[in-house]
Amino acid sequence: MAKDKPRRPKAETPKGFRDYFGAEVTERSAMLAKIAEVYHRYGFDALETSGVETVEALGKFLPDVDRPNEGVFAWEEDKDWLALRYDLTAPLARVYAQHRNDLPTPYRRYAMGPVWRNEKPGPGRFRQFYQCDADTVGAPSVAADAEICAMLSDVFESLGLGGDYVVKVNNRKVLNGVMEVAGVLDPSDPDKFAHERGIVLRAIDKLDRLGLDGVRQLLGEGRKDESGDFTKGAGLGAEQAEVVMGFMQARQSTGQATLQRLTELVSGSETGKAGVSELETIATLLDAQGYGPDRIEIDPAVVRGLGYYTGPVFEAELTFQIEDEKGRPRNFGSVAGGGRYDDLVKRFTGQEVPATGISIGVDRLLAALHAKGRLGQTAQGPVVVTVMDRDRMADYQTMVSELRNAGIRAEVYLGNPKNFGNQMKYADKRGSPIAIIEGGDEKERGVVQIKDLILGAKIAESATVEEWKDRPSQYEVSRGDLVAKVQEILSSQS
Amino acid sequence: MAKDKPRRPKAETPKGFRDYFGAEVTERSAMLAKIAEVYHRYGFDALETSGVETVEALGKFLPDVDRPNEGVFAWEEDKDWLALRYDLTAPLARVYAQHRNDLPTPYRRYAMGPVWRNEKPGPGRFRQFYQCDADTVGAPSVAADAEICAMLSDVFESLGLGGDYVVKVNNRKVLNGVMEVAGVLDPSDPDKFAHERGIVLRAIDKLDRLGLDGVRQLLGEGRKDESGDFTKGAGLGAEQAEVVMGFMQARQSTGQATLQRLTELVSGSETGKAGVSELETIATLLDAQGYGPDRIEIDPAVVRGLGYYTGPVFEAELTFQIEDEKGRPRNFGSVAGGGRYDDLVKRFTGQEVPATGISIGVDRLLAALHAKGRLGQTAQGPVVVTVMDRDRMADYQTMVSELRNAGIRAEVYLGNPKNFGNQMKYADKRGSPIAIIEGGDEKERGVVQIKDLILGAKIAESATVEEWKDRPSQYEVSRGDLVAKVQEILSSQS
Incomplete structure (x- = not known):
């Protein structure tokens, strides 16, 4: 009988992981260093937490209700369950709760590093990727939100993307006001219609992909996609749906006119009025610092998919065109997003602590810099x-x-x-x-x-x-x- | 009955992990950037692998025979066992085996990033820490080893530590020659006395801590430490032990004299002679480039604990004094080490591929820069x-x-x-x-x-x-x- 050859291990990355070589590494480092320089200039302090957290501290699942199957990599160790962090916000919550007596208030921090998602890998979708966040914890004033927007704008300028981006601002309170007017939010019972509002939120967030008709279908009975799959809608009546549609398209040629239109739309809702007023304050602050509408603008179509935002929301888009896989021109699109969320540390301490922040999509931003020819000079051989x-x-x-x-x-x-x-x-x-x-x-x-x-x-x-x-x-x-x-x-x- | 309060999660890092704030993060980044700059200038390319590898590719346990209980963090995922990398060398082996057709030969690469060890945490000993490595794969010539030594010396110069360090070089083949002369290595049966040689290696490596007498005891019957614990020795006879002791103290006032002394000690061993000749070549190459003995020196007492080195071994020491916890002055000591190891990818491909490299202890080097006042200037508030x-x-x-x-x-x-x-x-x-x-x-x-x-x-x-x-x-x-x-x-x- 032939002797069994010892089996050799396979030289392969685990499924969904990859290696980065040479310029892929150094260009990312250089970009992150430039972003860190802007964050630092704004008074934000670096924070680096470890990749591993307790499952208890992390919360076991991602807050993104749109992807309920996203999970974490977790394992049991000496009777504790440990997990790899899935974002940089959950560790910030843990850090702030743990060290709040030693940290300044407000606490401005930035963090950059890998995060891990236990989700099905796909083309261009990896289970380890970089995030690059900046958050201000403990500042209830919308001046903190305005600062985040200005900082984000400065980040793009420092990366050589001046003229090629716009930071869009909206406010969840305005949206809630609209929901109230449309009859899917009852201020005396915030939990009522929560399911419907979730569908509305995600429908608006998909405007780019689905177009106005697609969104309208999702606001109503539902929508059948090209493959024939049916997505159940929010069940709004035609009139209710029109209120939401009107909100989504409320953007006018100037910020002032947009605010005016929003005021009309939320008429009768206290929350809505407060939201418009916050947007006004943000606009005034940014204006005074010279951030014109070519850099930062109010756009009611920006809602962000995540359920947990409570006030201003931001999204940064790159406005130049690239070719898609079929050679058709399309806008490069979103590379950063964030907003205000006020229950950051509540699950640890019971206290509500206001926070606002931004997360930059590192890989997409790198791709954008490549597309604009802003990279590649450093990649010289010896x-x-x-x-x-x-x-x-x-x-x-x-x-x-x-x-x-x-x-x-x-x-x-x-x-x-x-x-x-x-x-x-x-x-x-x-x-x-x-x-x-x-x-x-x-x-x-x-x-x-x-x-x-x-x-x-x-x-x-x-x-x-x-x-x-x-x-x-x-x-x-x-x-x-x-x-x-x-x-x-x-x-x-x- | 009172309603149970929902239990709040504890806001704590897992045991053995910690957070890094502000200057702790930026000073490390700045130091790593300076090191990367030197590595890059030497033609080394960046490589960044993911934190997660298959257990199969990684090998489940650390190669360091001195600490057999060190483990990895591992978990099962879709029938695969995954693990966090415990160093940067095992992933390099996997990468080189996986991509060897696309990579240049020789492949010079550097890597810096966190690694994870599932070991008992202790004071100053964490389960996640940074490593910073440079390796040359596929270059059998000792010119590659000389280059690593020169590069390491340049790293210290660029960090402002000129005059405060020395890179020490030795060669495992010389040691093996000495083992042969001492009768604990039989060239015709390399496995014989392997256990004894392991004890000898670790005993020499502990010279700093145990002194000459302590090492001599470990070479012989064994040693009882202060607490009364007994460590079994290698069982060498007095004459055999003296050969090893002579080797360890073979350093002379000049490199040339040291080489002369080593030649005498390994007389009769082919391996030993080859080792001395390699050391000679390294000395000549470094001399020609102006790296004098004040920067790089031959020191037979350097053996490195790891079993897998096959030729030249390196260790970098900082020579200035600091106070220990009891206020006594002591040398700062080792901050980097490495050497040649020739079976890097053999477990994957069956082929022997020569490799040589260095790993810098990031945290100790940072501590050294602090002790020398080379850091801290950047840590200014807004x-x-x-x-x-x-x-x-x-x-x-x-x-x-x-x-x-x-x-x-x-x-x-x-x-x-x-x-x-x-x-x-x-x-x-x-x-x-x-x-x-x-x-x-x-x-x-x-x-x-x-x-x-x-x-x-x-x-x-x-x-x-x-x-x-x-x-x-x-x-x-x-x-x-x-x-x-x-x-x-x-x-x-x-």
Whole structure:
């Protein structure tokens, strides 16, 4: 009988996880550093909690009612149930409850890092991804909300997206006022019609995807999608539905006119009036600081899907167009969202603590920066010093050492140097801008060969024979001029 | 019967985990960014794997034979066992095996991020902590090891620790040669005496703590520690033990002399000779690049505890003294270690792939930078604009907006402004350098009050009445001069 071969482990990431290489990592870091710089300038302090929390502190399930099946990764450990954090807000609640006597009030904090979701992976949908949040805890004033909006606007400016974004503001209280007018909110019994209001909220949130008719169907009896699946609606009568539809389309050409229209729509509802007044305050504050409607605007169609918002809600959209998978132009869309939520730490302490904040979709924002050509400059390979004579490794390492001391990314080829072609293939794979060659002959004559690989590739692609002659991509310089010549070529490439 | 109160969740980190606030986060980020900058300059590419791996890919237990009880956090998910990574080397092995056709060879990569250990938490010992690694995969030449040593030296220089560190190099092959001479390694049967060699290795690694006598006891019958606990030794005879002791103390005043002494000690062992020759090559390469013995030295006492090293081993020590918990001076000690290990991906592919690398102890290095006063400058609180008249929030936010546009960290007080004392207490808690005051009177006169809180605190601590009069810590300036005056005060404070 043949002896069983020992089974080798599979070299695979778990389903729904992935690896990030090179520029994917450094570009994200650079973007997060720029965002952190803005947050810091606004007086927000960094907070880093661990990836692991107790299930008890975290709350076992996500608050997003739209996706009830989203879960967490959890396991039992010494009789405690532990779990990976699914967002950065739940840990903030735990931190604030745990350290509230030592923290300043209000507490402005930012946090960035990976979160984990135990959901079905799909294309472009991973079980670990980055979040980047800023929240102000303990400030009931809408000045805190206005500040979040201004900060978000500054983040986009600092990322070079000025003119390509708009921060949209709305207020849940206005929406609740509208619900009251439409007869699906009874101020004396807030729990009544909660189910219907949830459907209304999610229907409005889907305006982009479903269009006005689709939303109207969901407000009424329900909607059959293209595949024939039926989604039950909120069951509003035609008149009720029109109130909601009117609200959704209440945006006018100026903020002042929008506020005026909203005032009419919520007429008779105290909550609605309070909401409009808060929006007015936010608009005044932002106006005074010079954030015009080209940067921050009031938009009643923004409601955010999450049930827990209680006042102002925000959403940041990128307004430039990209092509979708079928080549059709479409708006890039939402890259950040947030709002005010007032029961952050209540489950721990019993006290209501007001909070407001924003979460930036790191991956979408990175994709946006790529689409706008704001990234990619940093992704340069190293200068490669080739090895022509393996006994003279010290000579080659001295060269890279000189280059590095001049701030140039450089390395010596450390594979088997026997085949020079492999060394050039390696340089190509690394995206190297320049290769250095010093064989025995060069050594004797005190010179080095410097190959401009970028120019070489360009010439190889398109040049005529004349151009080829006129534009050499390889230079012989004396050994002492190595660093200066490399610097010259690098600056000609950029 | 009284109704049961719903039990509130405890607001606590899980046992062995902690939160990091403000400067704790930003100082670590800044340090890691500086290290990444050096790694990048050496041609290393960033790699970020997810926190979660399959248990199969990870290997269930840590390779550190010295701590067999260390475990991982693992759980079952859809019939797969998943686990949190316990270091950054195991994921590198998985990545290299998974992507080896797309990666350059040699593959230089760096990685930094949290790892998790399911071990008993203790003081200063956490179950999540940062690692910061650089490894070269697929380069058999010791030039790769020399490069790692040079890079590590450059890391310390770039962190401002020049003159305060030494990178120590040794070679496992030399040690194996010594083992051969001492009769505890039989080249024809490598498994024989493996247990004894493990004890010898760990005994040498403990020289710092146990002293020469303690090590000698562990090489022989064993050692009883202060508490009376007995650790069984390797059982070497006196003569055998002396060979090992001689090796450990083989360091001479110059690298050349040390190499000479090692050559004598391993006389007759082919492995030992190869090891000395590798050390010689490393010394030559580093010498040519100007890394003198003040930065990198050969030290036979460095063996590293891990069983899996196969060639050169490295350890970086900080040489300045700090006080221990009892106030006695002691060397700061080791902050990084690594070496060559040649079976990185063998368990996945069956092929031996040579690799060499280094891991920096992030928390210890941070502590070192603190001890040397290299940190702390960034930890400045924001300028606080106080709220004297809550109806004029727009005025105050305009002030902070102006300050921020000038690059100054600033915020408006967003708590309840009623009690001015609370606002000043808040500024104190935030470590604010300056507070701005604009009441109705100031507004009318077109001025603002600027309080230098750092100078104020200094004066309050030590000044005589005369000094108090001479050195006012509060200034009245016209509203238009706000930013300029704040800048002036901030630069006088630094």
